[in-house]
Amino acid sequence: MSTPFTRSIRILEADRFLPSIIVISVAILILAGWLAWLFFAQITLRESGKLITINNTGLVTIEMSPTAAQRVKSGQKGVLDLNGDIGEDLGLVPVIVTRRLPSNGEKTQIEAQVILESFFVYQTDETYAGTGRIDVDQVSPLNLFLRSTGQFLGAPQLTTSSGNTSQNR
Amino acid sequence: MTTQLEKNRRLYVPVHSTESAHASGLAVIKAAVDGYNIDVSDEALWQASGFSGPDLQANQIVDTLTQSGIPNTLYYLPSNALNTLNKKLPIIVRLRSDNMPNRSALIWQRIGPYWQLLDPEQGRLWLTTAQLEKLLFVTEETGDLDQMNGRFHPATYFSYLESCLNTLRVSPELIASCLKKREDEWADIAAVDAAIHFVQHLVSIEGLKRGQAATNALKSLLSRDTAELETVIPASYWTYKQAGEHNGKMRFRGLEIIQLHGRDPQAPRTARTQQRRVDWNNLLGEPEQLIWQILREDGWVAPTAVVSGLFIAGLGLTFEVFLLQGLLQIGQQLGNQTQRIIILGLIFLFFITLVCLLMAIDSIGRQQGRRIEVGLRVAFLEKIPRLPLWFFQHNQTSNLTQRGYTLRSVHSLPDLAQKFIQSGFQILFTAIGLIWLAPENSWFVLALVAFTLIWPYLTQPLTAQRAFGLAQENNTLSQIYLDALLGIVPVRVHNAENTVWRRYQNLLVKWVNLNLSYFQFVTLVQGGGILISTGLTVGIVLNYVFSQGETASVLLITFWAINIPILGQKLIEAMQDYLQKRAIVQMLLQPLSIPDTAPLRPVLTIDTPEDANPDGAHIELKNVSLTVGDVEILKEIDLEIQAGEQIAVVGPSGAGKSTLASLVLGWQTPAGGTILVDGQPLEGEYVELLRRQTAWVDPAVQLWNRSLLFNVWYANQSDVTAPLGDAIDLADLFGVLEVLPEGLQTQLGENGRLLSGGQGQRVRLARAMLQDDVRLVVLDEAFRGLDRGKRRKLLKNAREFWPKATMICITHDVGQTEGFSRVLVIENGRIAEDDSPENLRNRPTSRYKDLLAAEEAVRTTMWQSANWKRLHLANGNLTVTEPGEE
Incomplete structure (x- = not known):
């Protein structure tokens, strides 16, 4: 069997x-x-700040920390996220950085120009609140992780008791 | 022309082991051959050595080594000459055992104060001179002067003598006088040798000072003649001494040394050939070869997938910490919620994929492990019937059982290999990560990695040696369990618990000590490793801090630096675990490498010769002798049994009756002479053919722990029409069936424990009766345990059942043989008488007549004595009877 x-x-x-x-x-x-x-892959990095002024020519002033503002350069694109009804009507308003204003030590102001046609029908004399986000860089995820762990980033230097410092890499 | 020998050999002596002290000679030859990287198969060594059971003698070892390409010299030296042999290594010596025969060992190297040697019983050992001296076996040999001269190596001996005299600081004149060549002047050599040993001893116990005092003592001793010296110096100091009254003979007492001189360049180098398929029945060599063969049998896909997977997994596991650290910070860099969710999802996907990858790799490892285990189990089971008889004589059953039991742990071998590879990759990637983060730490990192990898390599042989010893001791310990269990009844009856307990204690203490020593050593190795690697880790972190590295990277560097020793530890553990498993596989491979005595389940290409009697085998033994070890069991046997003839064999216990049957059955091979069956030499397929035509009833036939039906039918499962009822009737089994709770379906218990001895014999007889095509019947004490009446009835049944088959009936019931037409009386391995019972009985003097008379005397005189009280037990009722009543 x-x-x-x-x-x-x-x-x-x-x-x-x-x-x-x-x-x-x-x-x-x-x-x-x-x-x-x-x-x-490319990931867009943004620096954000508080909207300070906005006039009827579409010129916007955004206030940021000096560190964040250092990465903002003329010609960089960004968006304005306005609060209230205008924000709901327009959604995100595209802007382009025109210049970085001199810093007062604690804060730095960025000047940007709105590039949305429909924006100009609004009465901009009113005071609007909101935030501005500027696309400062496009990096790979690896680069992003490296920056998060202190590589390729202006992290503070280590000091020893002798007070010597070394250059960041 | 003298051939230049190659002296290069391996640093570590290859470990070849044996649980049997009888195979130590073969083990040291294998180790020497491997140590010199000579390509000689195990089978060739077996054949060259002529190994047949008893351990190899020195001259057999010498011949086998010479044939294998290792020229060598056999010589004698005094028992305390070990230190002189420092420059003569490698050498083969004999070691002593407390309860076992002494065994061969190979002393391979001396490194510092340690001698590295292979003891086939314990594996590779590192011993100090004092430890080794305690182990050395002191040979005592008596021989003529030619033999002594043949084993005298003047250069080594006189160099030893000189070192002794120098140690004693005796005067240069005396040294010169003692070292004067005295070849062939054995009396002089013996006297000088004994005097030096004696003075050495006096100096060692501080009874004498070195220098002048030693010189004077030695001069005084040497001024006497040998006869007088023998009365002064005790016998134990004499290496050479005249043997008894015979002038031509000397007695030697000392070390027997075989010095290996190197490798003959003509000897073939090791070049292992790979087989395409795993041949489980021909697994020779190392466990690594086995794993390699299995991997190759499955093709390249699985190993490539596993190694690639381990590479990726190593990379992933190393850098996952980097991702986790980044994960905590990355949210600040990303201004968009959607971006954060996507990145989180992708990181989650990474971890899930990594887990799946590791699970799949693990699954393949388990499958491979299962294949190794199943393959070894099948090979082991199939090998057992093909092993030569001597293997079972020299290896305990418990040992083989233990091997079968420990097989279960073999399946983790691939898993361990995976752990090893994965840890290796992780160490590599971690090192790369550390150097990339802090190039100034490169040397520290490389030192840490090198240490992590080299440390286990350096300590591995020492750990392996202890692991092997432990595995051996486990086997020995398991033997006592089996012995105690099998002998539980006699142990209790004879009140021998204390004896067993004492033996058990000895073994247990030895085992505990070995365990302790093993784990102490492992802890020492691990502790040392951790200490050094922690120092290097601290160095890496401090060096990074002092060279002002990135703050954010300190955590990562610290984590990775700490991780390297942890991974190294995993590596060491995997290796140690692997070594233990390897020792198990090695022990399994040992019986598998023994050449087969017979093929398994052979398909026969032959049939009974046409001119042979179809019903009975014609057997002829011509001048057959059989030797087991040094004992000649059968001598010059000339015997012819006609086809269909039924003969009885009687004789005292140990005369060689059963051995004669085992020769006819082909279990033993004669040392001389020829056995013919139906005119054909009993060898090869004819042995198998005869066995298939033989009904063998012997108490040694195993009863299985299966049903009664299985036990009577297992040899004949193909023939469902076999007359089972007839066999049960003729073997008188109906009575047995009635008392068994489930009749034919009753499980008989281990070795038929449920049955009495006599009932077991009847089961064996029924099993034989169900066999087909029987031409030879061997009844060897077939009715032991049955009463006289039953014995006679069953023998009558058997003779009637196989009326035309040739029958050999071996019995101690001499009266039972009177019904045969021919009786053989065997005594001291010879056929003392061969005739019909009538003729033998009618001779004025015959051994047969004496045996009959002795049996009758026991029955009628001794048992009839009124001094005996007679108790009759039948059907569970005990009655007292008087002489003559029964």
């Missing part, structure tokens, strides 16, 4: 690694895609 296949040693010999190999292959593919994203 022969032994049924399911109870013979042959079933163990037929036991292959295919499902596991498929999982490994898929996982490797996903991780490879993930690595590609890490290295090559």
Whole structure:
């Protein structure tokens, strides 16, 4: 009487690694895609500040911390997020940085120009509140993580008891 | 022309082990051959050595080594000459055991104060001179002068003598006089040797000072003649001494040394060939080869996927901490909620994928482990029937059982290898990360990594040696459990608990000490490793801080630097665990590497010769002798049994009756002579053919812990029409069936424990009766445990059941043989008488007649004595009877 296949040693010999190999292959593919994203994707970094003034020519003044303002340069694009009804009507208002105003020590003001046609129908003499966000950079996720961990970023230098300092990398 | 020998050999002596002291010679030869990287298969070594069970003698080792390409010299030295051998390594010596025969060992190197040696019983050892001296076996040999001259190595001996004299600081004149070559002047050599040993001893116990006092004492001793000296110096100081009254013979007492001179350049170098498929039945060599073969059998896809997966997993696990740290800060960099959610989702995807990857790799490891375990289990089970008999004589059953039991732990081998590789990758990536973050720390990081990797490598052989010793001791310990369990009834009856307990205590204490020593050593190794690696870790962090690195990176650097020793620790643990498992696999591979004595389940290409009697085998033994060890069991046996002839074999216990049957069954191979069955030599397929045509009834036939039906039918499952009822009737099993609770389906218990001895014999007889095509019947004490009446009835049934088959009936019931037409009386391994019972009985003097008379005397005189009280037990009722009543 022969032994049924399911109870013979042959079933163990037929036991292959295919499902596991498929999982490994898929996982490797996903991780490879993930690595590609890490290295090559672009993430927009924004600096934000408080809206100070806005006039009927569309000139906007935004107040930021000096550190954040340092990364803002003329020609960079951004958006204005206005509070109240106007904000709801217009949504995000596109702006372009025209210049950085001199700092008063604690805060720095940024001047920007609204580039949305429909904006100009509003009475801008009123005082509007809101925030301005300027697109300061486009970086890969890797770059972003590196910055988060202190690399490629103006982090404060370590000092030793002798008071020596070293240059940041 | 003298060939220049190659002296290069491995640093560590290869470990070849044996649980049997009888195979130590073979183990040291294998180690020497491997140590010199000579390519000789195990099978070739077996054949060259002529190993057949008893341990190899020195001259067999010498011959095998020479044939394997290792020229060597065998010589004698005094027992305290170990230090002289420092420059002569490697050498083979004999070690002594307390309860076992002495064994061969290979002393490989001396490093500092330690001698590195292979003791086949304990693995690789590192011993001090004092420890080794305690272990050395002192050989005592008596031989003629030619033999002594043949084993005398003047250069080594006189160099030893000189070092002794220098240690004693005796005068230069005396040294010169003692070292004067005295070849062939054995009396002189013996006297000088004994005198020096004696003075050495006096100096060692401070009874004498070195220098002038030693010189005077030595001069005084040497001024006497040998006969007088023998009365002054006790026998234990004499390396050489005249043996008894015979002038031509000397007695030697000292070390037997085989010095290996190197490797013959003509000897083939090791070049291991890889097989495409795993041949489970021919697994020779190391466990790593086995794993490699399995990996290769599955093709390259799985290993490539696993290694790639481990590479990616190593990378992911190293940098996940970097991602986690970034995750805490990244929100500040991103001004948009959607961006934050996407990045969080992607990081989550990364971790999930990593977990899936690790699970899949783990799954493959488990599958591979299962395949190794199943493969080894099958190979082990299939190997057992093909192992030679001597293997079972020299290896305990418990040992083999233990091997089968420990097989379960083998499945974790691939898992351990994966852990090892993964930790290795993680260490590599962590090091890269650390150097990238702080290049000024490169040297510290490289030192930490190097230490993490080199430390286990350096300590591995020492740890492995202890792990191996521990595995061996586990086997020994398990043997006593089996012995105690099997012998529980006699142990209780004979009140031998204390004896067993004492033996158990000894073994247990030895095992505990070995365990303690192993774990102490492992703790020492791990502790030392942690201490040094922690120092280097602190160095990395401090160096980074003092060189004003980034604040935000300090945490990451500290974490990674601490992680390297932790990963190193994992690496060490995986390696140590691996070594323990490796020792188990090595022990399993040992029996698997023994050449087969017979193929498994062979398909026969032959049939009974056409001119042979189809019903009975014709057997002829011509001048057959059989030797086991040094004992000649059967001598010059000439015997012819005609086809269909039924003969009885009688003789005292140990005369060689059963051995004769085992020769005919092909269990033993004769040392000389020929066995012919149906005119064909009994070898190869003819052995298998005869066994298939043989009904064998012997108390040694195993009863399985299965149903009674299985036990009578297991050899004949193909023939469902076999007359089961007839066999049960003729073997008188109906009575047995009536008392068994589930009749034929009753489980008989371990080794048929549910049955009495006589009932078991009847089951064995029924099993034999169900066999097809029987041409030879061997009844070896087939009715032991049955009363006289039953014995006669069953023998009559058996003879009637196989009327035309050739029958050999071995029995101690001499009266039972009177019904046979021919009786053999075997005594001291020879056929003392061979004739019909009538003729033998009618001879004025015959051993058969004596045996019959002795049996009758016991029955009629001794048992009939009125001094005996007779108790009759039948059907559970006990009655007292008087002589003559029964």
